[in-house]
Amino acid sequence: MTKVLLIDDDVELVNLIREYLVQEGFDVECAHDGETGIIYAETLSPSLIVLDVMMPKLNGIEVLRRIRASSNVPVLMLTAKGDDEHRIVGLELGADDYVPKPCTPRELIARIRAILRRIVPVTEQTQAQINVGPLALWPERRLVEWEGQPINLTSTEFNLLEVLVRQAGRVVSKSDLSTLGLGRPLSRFDRTIDVHLSSIRQKLGTLADGRQCIQTVYRMGYQLIKE
Structure with missing residues (x-):
């Protein structure tokens, strides 16, 4: 099963996204703060990470910076609607794509599948x-x-x-x-x-x-x- 790591302090949203991903056949791990997210990214070897920008203590930009210091795992950022500054900084640091919040689980899953399809050679x-x-x-x-x-x-x-x-x-x-x-x-x-x-x-x-x-x-x- 494809493993997805969700890093977001919004517990309710994470549980909702996790439920949809599991129904779609993904293996899902969740972290509700940046420091735990970094540890999971290093130890769980996820196929893709969904990372929220706005988190207390250690925000998503710093989490991405630390992940990119040792890994090229695909990262999909969740950004506030209209938050162009964080969006561009995230892309410059190596985020693969972003989805503005609020978003539907269906849209998020579509973006995840789009990234994963382009990692696995098919022809x-x-x-x-x-x-x-x-x-x-x-x-x-x-x-x-x-x-x-x-x-x-x-x-x-x-x-x-x-x-x-x-x-x-x-x-x-x-x-x-x-x-x-x-x-x-x-x-x-x-x-x-x-x-x-x-x-x-x-x-x-x-x-x-x-x-x-x-x-x-x-x-x-x-x-x-x-x-």
């Missing part, structure tokens, strides 16, 4: 190594190298980079990146794609002429340069 196409200039990507093993050096990406960063690699040399719209990389339609004013790609650029090296390998094409999307 033979994913097995081959793909090379674009100094960049090498192994979809099945979910590994990335730049000039022979391993690059540490979160699951969502890997998904987005894989989309660009498979379309190398062509412009990919933000809408397509959201659908293929995040598993959901692009929302209006949503900066999730931009934040993730900014992080990927920082982790990858530059080309021989000093350019970033991922270019922004104004009003069209993003392009992975194919040399």
Whole structure:
């Protein structure tokens, strides 16, 4: 069974979400404070973590920071509606996606399944190594190298980079990146794609002429340069 760790101080909400997840076949563990959540994240090896931002003592941003220091487990953030600042900081720290509260358990489960689907390879196409200039990507093993050096990406960063690699040399719209990389339609004013790609650029090296390998094409999307 796929193990999901819920970290949220709202006991009533956690119990409701847990009930729905169990009904959908998930194995669920719950933590109601950040410190316990960090311990569970390290010891229980969950497949995915649902993490609330607004918690007393140790908030979700700090919990995410500590989790990312040692793990790339997918993290889905729960943020207050309109809380753009925490949302962007969470994405910059390596959150895979977010869901604004209040949300329905059905929406949350849909987001969880979307993330998990993109972690597990489902076709033979994913097995081959793909090379674009100094960049090498192994979809099945979910590994990335730049000039022979391993690059540490979160699951969502890997998904987005894989989309660009498979379309190398062509412009990919933000809408397509959201659908293929995040598993959901692009929302209006949503900066999730931009934040993730900014992080990927920082982790990858530059080309021989000093350019970033991922270019922004104004009003069209993003392009992975194919040399």
